[in-house]
Amino acid sequence: MTDTQWPRYEVFVQERPGRPHQHAGSVHAPDPEMALLNARDVFVRRPECAGLWVAPATAVHGGSAEELPQLLAAPRSQGGSPSNEYLVFAKLEERGTLTHVGEVRAAGREAALAAAQEAAGNRPPLALWVIPAERVERSLPEEAASMFDPSRHKPFRNQAFYHIQTALQRLRRDPSLIANRQSPEARR
Amino acid sequence: MRPDLRPLLADALLGLADDEMILAHRDSEWTGHAPILEEDIAFANIALDEMGHAGIWYRLVAELRGEEPDTYPDRLVFHRAPDEFRCIRMVELPKGDWAFTIVRQFLFDSAEIVRLQALGQSHHPPLAKAAAKIAIEERYHDRHLRAWVRRLGLGTEESHGKMQAALDQLWPYTGQLFEPPSSEGELVAAGSFPASEAMAAAWVEGAAATLADAGLRTQAGQPGINGGRLQHTEHLEPLLAELQSVARLEPQASW
Numbered sequence: 001m002t003d004t005q006w007p008r009y010e011v012f013v014q015e016r017p018g019r020p021h022q023h024a025g026s027v028h029a030p031d032p033e034m035a036l037l038n039a040r041d042v043f044v045r046r047p048e049c050a051g052l053w054v055a056p057a058t059a060v061h062g063g064s065a066e067e068l069p070q071l072l073a074a075p076r077s078q079g080g081s082p083s084n085e086y087l088v089f090a091k092l093e094e095r096g097t098l099t100h101v102g103e104v105r106a107a108g109r110e111a112a113l114a115a116a117q118e119a120a121g122n123r124p125p126l127a128l129w130v131i132p133a134e135r136v137e138r139s140l141p142e143e144a145a146s147m148f149d150p151s152r153h154k155p156f157r158n159q160a161f162y163h164i165q166t167a168l169q170r171l172r173r174d175p176s177l178i179a180n181r182q183s184p185e186a187r188r
Numbered sequence: 189m190r191p192d193l194r195p196l197l198a199d200a201l202l203g204l205a206d207d208e209m210i211l212a213h214r215d216s217e218w219t220g221h222a223p224i225l226e227e228d229i230a231f232a233n234i235a236l237d238e239m240g241h242a243g244i245w246y247r248l249v250a251e252l253r254g255e256e257p258d259t260y261p262d263r264l265v266f267h268r269a270p271d272e273f274r275c276i277r278m279v280e281l282p283k284g285d286w287a288f289t290i291v292r293q294f295l296f297d298s299a300e301i302v303r304l305q306a307l308g309q310s311h312h313p314p315l316a317k318a319a320a321k322i323a324i325e326e327r328y329h330d331r332h333l334r335a336w337v338r339r340l341g342l343g344t345e346e347s348h349g350k351m352q353a354a355l356d357q358l359w360p361y362t363g364q365l366f367e368p369p370s371s372e373g374e375l376v377a378a379g380s381f382p383a384s385e386a387m388a389a390a391w392v393e394g395a396a397a398t399l400a401d402a403g404l405r406t407q408a409g410q411p412g413i414n415g416g417r418l419q420h421t422e423h424l425e426p427l428l429a430e431l432q433s434v435a436r437l438e439p440q441a442s443w
Contacts, residue, residue: 006224027226030339037332041230146327150237167441177438 007056009035010131011043012089012100014051021053023089023098023129032056032137040139040147049148052139055131061109062089062116062129072117077108085133086112090125098129189312189380197312197380198252199274200369202264203417204303205245206275209265210424211296212238213431217283230332234293237325244318251314266435270425274417278361280424287340287350291358294333295395299365301326302391306382315380334398341402348403355404363411366391370416 006028012021024043029035035054044052063071083105089098104119106112112130120128139147171177189197215235222228246261253260279296283289304326307319340347366388375381388410396406435441 028224029226034335034339037335038226038230040328041233042226143331146324146331150325150328154240167438 006030007058009039009054010057010060011035011039012053012055013039013043013049014053015048017050019050020100021051022100026057027054029054036137036139044148044151048152050144051141052147053136055136059131059135060129061131062113062127064127065124068113068117068128071110072114074110076110080107082107082111084108084112086116086130087133087136088112088116088119089129089131090116090120091127092123092125094126096126098127103133104130190378193374193378193380194252196369196371196375197315198249199371200375200381201245201252201315202249203274203276203369205242205249205261205264206273206417207279207296208238208242208245210273210275210427211279211293212236212242213427214279214281214283215289215293218289223286231289234329234332237329241322241325244322248314248318262435266432267439270420270428271418273420273424273428275420275424276361276364276367276417277419277421278358278364280421280427281358281361282423284354285350287347288354288357290333290336290340291351291354293329294337294398295358295362295365297326297329297333298395298398299362299387299391301330302387302394303366303382306387309379310381311379337398337404338402341399341404351402352404355399355406359407360411360414362392363413364417367413367417 007030008026009029009032010026011024013024014021024039027035027038027042029038032054035056036052039052039054040049043049061071062068084107086104086106086109087100088102088104090101091098092101102119104112104115106115109130109132113128116128116130117124212235215231215238218228219232219235220228222231242265243261246264247257249255249264250257250260278292281288281292284292301323304319304323308316308323310316310319337351340351342348366384368384369375369381372381372384376383392410399406
């Protein structure tokens with residue numbers, strides 16, 4: 001069966017200004033702008049958010065600590081400019097997630113991954129990604145108010161907030177409360 | 189504000205509240221059925237936002253009428269008859285296909301942005317404050333809707349055809365988007381409510397430009413109003429029967 005899904009984009013959320021962007025999950029979208037909008041709706045309706053990045057999943061190079069040795073041993077792509085900028089995301093703790101830790105410049109994705117691994121020094125990451133900076137679509141600071149502020153003012157209410165259970169208990173005690181009523185459709 | 193203007197402003201805002209409420213219900217009908225999962229979530233968010241805006245306007249109506257702001261909105265939504273609603277007919281129309289939904293939402297939200305900007309200047313401070321709050325969310329709706337309008341309008345022959353058909357069907361209803369409230373003269377003179385004619389002109393220019401950029405043709409001129417806000421399509425009654433069915437099972441229930 002052919003895949004009829006739109007391309008997948010990885011989503012990175014910045015919870016507060018000054019904090020690093022962290023991997024939140026992925027969305028499908030036909031293009032980067034729609035990916036950014038979908039990411040907003042899927043990942044930042046409730047929690048706080050100050051900024052959003054999305055990048056096509058195909059632009060991500062890297063993997064888990066188990067996968068890294070093989071990726072780092074792979075032949076390097078040729079011909080790129082050594083000044084190409086890559087964003088580096090590393091997972092440093094078991095309970096953490098891939099977090100933006102900085103940038104490297106390299107001629108290709110393999111060299112970028114090697115440079116990122118080297119920069120990690122004696123603290124080898126549990127997972128490491130590099131993404132070409134130009135492939136990352138970012139929310140603009142001036143858009144933050146309309147994209148992210150409304151979610152701060154929306155209360156999240158769990159089920160217990162509503163008095164449905166007391167209403168149900170009353171109906172169970174006296175089922176005639178329901179039986180005597182007709183639906184609006186039935187009345188017509 | 190002058191006591192004699194309060195009921196007039198309440199009536200004008202009730203129309204805006206009903207527009208949002210009925211459109212929110214139509215939008216909510218997509219929940220679980222939108223073209224893709226991500227858009228399903230996005231559009232459910234938009235439906236919830238519109239319902240929240242309706243709530244803000246209903247509360248203002250309650251305050252202007254001296255009613256209890258916590259309970260009066262529910263009474264208005266769940267216990268009024270169809271002929272007491274003041275929504276415009278565009279929001280009553282069945283949800284149609286995705287192109288119809290996108291075009292309707294774009295027409296409505298782009299008009300709302302123009303109106304909110306003007307309402308933000310209202311001399312009635314609670315109204316100006318509410319408009320500013322709603323406008324923040326509408327700016328995002330506008331971006332979302334423009335993105336869809338552009339992609340479907342310029343997409344394939346099929347998507348373009350469906351968008352143009354939806355626009356042709358909806359355009360005649362847009363005359364009502366800025367239908368002046370019955371007492372507009374007094375409200376405008378007092379600075380409480382903006383003049384509809386100027387808003388309509390600003391809206392039609394902006395909306396037609398966005399649609400043209402998406403390869404969509406609008407019919408020349410702006411259609412008339414064709415009857416006021418108390419005249420409805422045959423679609424409102426069944427919509428309300430469903431929307432009100434649960435609340436009417438147990439009118440005294442507290443939710």
